[in-house]
Amino acid sequence: MAYQALYRVYRPQSFQEVVGQVHITRTIQNALLEERMSHAYLFSGPRGTGKTSLAKIIAKAINCETAPTREPCNTCPTCIAITEGTSPDVFEIDAASNNGVDEIREIRDKVKYPPSQARFKVYIIDEVHMLSTGAFNALLKTLEEPPAHAIFILATTEPHKIPATIISRCQRFDVKRHEVGQLQTRMAYILNDQDYDYDPEALKLIARAADGGMRDALSLLDQALAFSDGRLTEDAVLEVTGAVTDDALLDMAYGLQQKQLDQILSTLETMLREGKDLKRFIEDLVFVHRDALLLKASPQAVDLLERARPTETFRQFVEATSTDELFQVIEELNDCQQQMRLSNHPKVLVELTFIRIAEQGRTMTEQMKQLQEQVRELSRELSEVKKTGVPAAEATAEKPKVAKRTQIRVPKERIRQLLQRAERQHLNAIRDSWEDIMGNIRTQDGPIFALFYESEAVLCASDTLLVQFKDGMTWHYEQVSSNGRTRDVIEQALFEVTGIRREIMAVLETDWVELKNEFILRKQAERSDHNEEEVVEEDPLVSKAVERFGDVVEIEEV
Known part of the structure; x- marks a missing residue:
């Protein structure tokens, strides 16, 4: 017999063999025993997590000659026929290649006929979202209105593409991703069954x-076994998956921490020549810094480490790196x-990211040195004041200027243009939906919700929303203004709640008050030019401004 891939040989044939989906198997088993099976099920989840396997096990269990039963016997003719794919009453349909009306109409026309051999007709439609x-x-x-002898089992990796009318007629189960430990245990069982020697760390990789x-x-395991020579080793897995060794990752992390740009770029070039997967490398590097951050916050959380090993070298790296540096590197790598x-x-993006991390580190170091020098200078001046009695006002006048509160340039001209075309009805609609928008952001990303929660919608047009932050929230303002992922999450939430795509803009309170007053004064000047004798409250221009901009307009006597 021809060789079969491991994932086919060790495909679950009973609920007991299904790994990590207890919330589904227990529910189905209870329904089988009580003969309360639904006429339609929907399994949704990532690829390769057991959706189709669950569907086939259900088809066997409900048609097994020993039914009602918690598990199919896998020995009766019906179970064997379904396992081998020869049962005339179990239909497995790939919706990706049979997605037209005619194919579904054929099912609809034939489903009314009773099964020829089994108790139930079972239709398994894979990738139903297609x-x-x-x-x-x-x-x-x-x-x-299904016939009593038919059961439909739908499987999909993208449930959001399925109409709500279909989902509401099915019992829906979300198939979970498998944990690393579950995958390791299953692979270890298979290798022991195959009598194959292996390194535990190789399975973890x-x-x-x-x-x-x-x-x-299991596909990667199959590939690694073919590459290995009698024993599955960590090096073989690294070669097959394109991953980088823990030592190489830690060396790169040290290089970023010490801003050794020459070493970083040279190491990157070497890894690319060796055929390493760049995407996986960046992902692993993110997890190394995540593990360092976790260990820095909780030194006892060794069991929660994802990529790094709690070696003495890694612990030294954790101690030598500040929390701010770890946050900065993780953010830059995520954007990359x-x-x-x-x-x-x-490759160009990764190189630019590494250069930016190194340069930002150098800039921060230089700023720290400047600040330290300023502190020393102020201390010397204070000592001189105490000795000579120079008035405090003179000493204060000689102090260095305070740095600007933010490095992000305020888009004043764009806000002025937005003031001209904003409308009150848009702002009211946004404010009415604000809680729903915030709830959507919280569902997508908790940290982004936390920083955006402090904002206030102050101006809105059909394509742009301006939010205000208080002056002390410069970091919040900078994140919304410059962080691409933060803006994407907020703009997507706006679109999903309001149905209108809008660009998000941010402004600090002081700048907003300045621009708003400037706009009001300009409108009042225009009003005076057109009709100096009219009362301000009756001015149609001001009335129109109030109608369009609402809270933005403040009327003052001059």
Whole structure:
């Protein structure tokens, strides 16, 4: 017999063999025993987590000759036929290649006929989100009034693409990603069953690379076994997955911490020549800094480390790196990951990111030195004042100027243009939906919700929303103004709640008051030029401004 891939050989054939989905298997088993099976199920979750396997096990269990039962026997003719894919009453349909109305109409026409051998007809529709709108409409009628002998099991990786009318007629189960430990245990069982020698750390590397997918883990294991020579080693897995060794990652982290740009770029070039996966490398580097941050916050949280090993060298790196530096590197690498998805030159992006991290570190060091020098100078001047009795006012006059509160340039001209075209009805709609917008942001990203929660919507047009932060919240303002991911999350939340795509702009309170007063004075000047004798309250220009801008307009006598 031809060789079969491990994920096919060790595909679960009973609920007991399904890994990590107890919330689904226990519910289905209880329903099987009580004969309370639904006519339609929807399994949603990442690829390779067992959705189709669960569907086939259900098809066997409900048609097993020993039913009602918690587990299919896998020995009766019906179970064997379903396992081998030869049962005339179990239909597995790939919606990606059979997504038209005609295919679904054929199912609808044939589903009314009773099964020929089994107790129930079972239709398993994989990647159901690929069906066309017409196909969904054709399927809807069948799901609404199904025959008693038919069960539909839908599987998808993108449930948000399925119409709500379909979802509401199914029992929905969300299939979870597998944990690293679960994947390791399953692979260890398979290797022991195959009588194959292995290093435990090699299995851990494969489990991390699989990103929660059992099928991906077993496929990588198959590939690594083919590459290995009698024993599955850590080096073999690193070669197959394109990952980087822990030592190399830690060396790179040290290079970023010490701003050794020459060493960083040279190491990066070496890894690329060795065929390492750049995307995986950046991801691993993020997790190394995440682990360092975690260990710095809680030295006992060794079990929570994802990528780094709690060696003495790693602990020294944690002690030598500040929390701010770790936050900065993680943020820069996350932004780099986002941009790499859309770039044709990921290597250039990574190099620019490393250069930016190093340069920012040098800039911060220089600023610290300047501040320290200023403190020393002020201390000397204070000592001189105490000795000579120079008035405090004179000493104060000689103090160095205070640095600007933020390095982000305020887009004053754009805000002036927005003042001209903003409308009160848009601002009112945003304020009415503010709680829903905040709830959407909180669901997507808790930290972004925390920083944006302090903002206030002050001006809105059909395509732009301006929010204000108090003067002390410069960091919040800078994040909303300059961080691409932060802006994307907020703008997506605005779109999902209001149905209108708007660009987000931010301003500090002092700048907003200045621009608002400037706008009001200009409008009052225009009013005076047109009609000096009219009362301010009756001025149609001011009335129109009040109607359009609401709280923005403040009327003052001059």
